[in-house]
Amino acid sequence: MSNVLVVDDDAHIRSALGITLRANGYTVSTAPDGESALVSAAQHPVNVVILDLGLPDIDGTTVITRLRKWSGVPILVLSARHGSNDKVQALDAGADDYITKPFGFDELLARLRALLRRSLEPDETPIITTDAFTVDLALHRVLRDGKDVSLTPTEWNILELLVRNPEKLITQQQLLSEVWGAAYGKEANYLRVYMAQLRRKLEPEPGNPRHLLTESGIGYRFQP
Amino acid sequence: MSNVLVVDDDAHIRSALGITLRANGYTVSTAPDGESALVSAAQHPVNVVILDLGLPDIDGTTVITRLRKWSGVPILVLSARHGSNDKVQALDAGADDYITKPFGFDELLARLRALLRRSLEPDETPIITTDAFTVDLALHRVLRDGKDVSLTPTEWNILELLVRNPEKLITQQQLLSEVWGAAYGKEANYLRVYMAQLRRKLEPEPGNPRHLLTESGIGYRFQP
């Protein structure tokens, strides 16, 4: 989940925001002043910064400017000041949004979601590649020699489970209960049938598999 | 220079905003209601939209939702309502910022700059083309051999979901809950009926589809 850095000199606000944000699934770090905020932001990656302008050490606008020197992280400004001058300065310094106190938590959360929606990286497609074939988990697709291979639902379920755990041994029990259901603990025969089909569709040499390996008596393993 | 689309039913506000924006170097187009706003945004590229929520024809959040179906353009909402519910709904529908009236022009301009800073490139054309047909997501139109194909609302919803996720397998559950609602998880034969109709209208050879593919037991896939 997303990581939020809360910068505010008031310990009560830090605590309240921290609790609310954590309750909504964010991980939270806090800083009481500008210097420590900049240090904290530099030390571990942050997805969004909530920044109170009234800091004891540095001017809030300066914090924004210094942060923007090296980071493009979205910044949401909190401020007690309603004057439009402050807003313009903060926004032009590089802030992305500006809320005046008092504010509603649900509005703050909605604005946070809007900011994170923008900065969410173009979704990384989990793609697994081997010498012989390519599995695209997001598209739900398998390629071999550039052509896509059509798998039945059961074949796909087995392949997905194996491919999501590369090099890891998956026991027959795991496979059976994951794909067929908990009641099918004894039907090891199914596995032989479907592993044979998968190898026939994916392995260059089905009789001598190099990626879908058998661990005799225990289960199967996917080798990238 | 950046192109701004101003959507407001009040001609005075349109005029005042237009003058102010042009004085600041923006090019401006305007729309008095939701429908014309959507058409305008579809016809020529827009860098940012300023949207009043109180429109005469469509609900403001609906405008946002429909725009977001095909465009990632930043949206700045103007509203007379201060209630946090409205804000949350608009922001979660896809808006990027929200100002309540009355507002200062300099604040509006600063927020506009903040939005434009993030999105340099104008949005891409939301038109998907295949050998057989062309789908214009913005205008809700489908062309085949240069001729308009008329689709029913349900047909369009299905096609849109598939076409917005090219090459991606969409499960029957996804299609049913997106198009009919979450309660229709089991009515898989609706899909068969409508996929047949879509193929009859769009595929050169409906019995042997090349773009609207079936993944037996799982769902459907659009192949450009």
Added chain:
DNA sequence: CGCGGGCGCTAAGAAATCGTCAAGGTCCGG
């Protein structure tokens, strides 16, 4: 060497899913 268990492989029947058609049903404008 003979035996048995686990595995690879095949194929046929059973079951589920799919494409297709057509018969209502509903809603709305003329």
Added chain:
DNA sequence: CCGGACCTTGACGATTTCTTAGCGCCCGCG
């Protein structure tokens, strides 16, 4: 009130997928 557009629903063979049984192989073991 009627007609048309649209959505539901049921039924049918055609196709795909699942299940099950059978056979031969390899390998460890008595």
